[in-house]
Amino acid sequence: xxxxxxxxxxxxxxxxxxxxxxxxxxxxxxxxxxxxxxxxxxxxxxxxxxxxxxxxxxxxxxxxxxxxxxxxxxxxxxxxxxxxxxxxxxxxxxxxxxxxxxxxx
Amino acid sequence: xxxxxxxxxxxxxxxxxxxxxxxxxxxxxxxxxxxxxxxxxxxxxxxxxxxxxxxxxxxxxxxxxxxxxxxxxxxxxxxxxxxxxxxxxxxxxxxxxxxxxxxxxxxxxxxxxxxxxxxx
Numbered sequence: 380x381x382x383x384x385x386x387x388x389x390x391x392x393x394x395x396x397x398x399x400x401x402x403x404x405x406x407x408x409x410x411x412x413x414x415x416x417x418x419x420x421x422x423x424x425x426x427x428x429x430x431x432x433x434x435x436x437x438x439x440x441x442x443x444x445x446x447x448x449x450x451x452x453x454x455x456x457x458x459x460x461x462x463x464x465x466x467x468x469x470x471x472x473x474x475x476x477x478x479x480x481x482x483x484x
Numbered sequence: 485x486x487x488x489x490x491x492x493x494x495x496x497x498x499x500x501x502x503x504x505x506x507x508x509x510x511x512x513x514x515x516x517x518x519x520x521x522x523x524x525x526x527x528x529x530x531x532x533x534x535x536x537x538x539x540x541x542x543x544x545x546x547x548x549x550x551x552x553x554x555x556x557x558x559x560x561x562x563x564x565x566x567x568x569x570x571x572x573x574x575x576x577x578x579x580x581x582x583x584x585x586x587x588x589x590x591x592x593x594x595x596x597x598x599x600x601x602x603x604x
Binding site for chain 2: 411413415421422423424425428429434466468470473474475476477478479480
């Protein structure tokens with residue numbers, strides 16, 4: 380299985396901050412990397428797919444980059460509604476696997 | 485707008501089989517652009533992909549479930565099913581019904597999730 384490692388596991392930020400979350404794959408996954416946001420008691424919601432493509436309806440302050448094994452999710456000008464947990468997911472090979480999550484608080 | 489709604493028992497006894505149904509509205513379950521499947525999340529933990537199926541095709545399962553899982557599609561009822569046998573406490577989790585784009589394999593639609601507890 381492809382292991383996905385996210386760091387940090389949590390971070391403290393303030394409204395207006397720029398936040399960067401990193402996801403590392405245990406082997407090259409090209410650009411088959413997706414990012415999700417999850418709020419307490421809610422299902423995850425896709426933000427970014429194929430490493431850098433913004434899902435329709437997602438604010439442009441969210442962006443993704445990277446390829447092969449190293450990827451980042453960046454949130455510029457953090458908003459109150461962005462305090463949540465973020466997960467990466469590789470879609471290169473089954474079994475599809477997720478990172479452990481990063482809580483932004 | 486596509487909607488996915490899970491239904492099933494919230495409590496299952498050890499060794500029993502969990503049966504969940506996901507009713508899909510707002511989208512055709514016969515679409516060749518999507519997979520339909522399940523993801524679970526243990527309380528306070530990460531996400532685990534269980535498997536998915538392409539309408540008219542063969543299912544893909546996570547090998548970690550060691551053959552305990554079966555996923556099916558009923559196009560006439562617009563439903564996706566999950567059956568997980570030999571349940572143990574380790575299977576207690578929130579189970580999400582999901583839709584995935586077949587090209588990017590990104591989960592673009594999720595049900596609200598249903599909590600399943602395994603206990604005698």
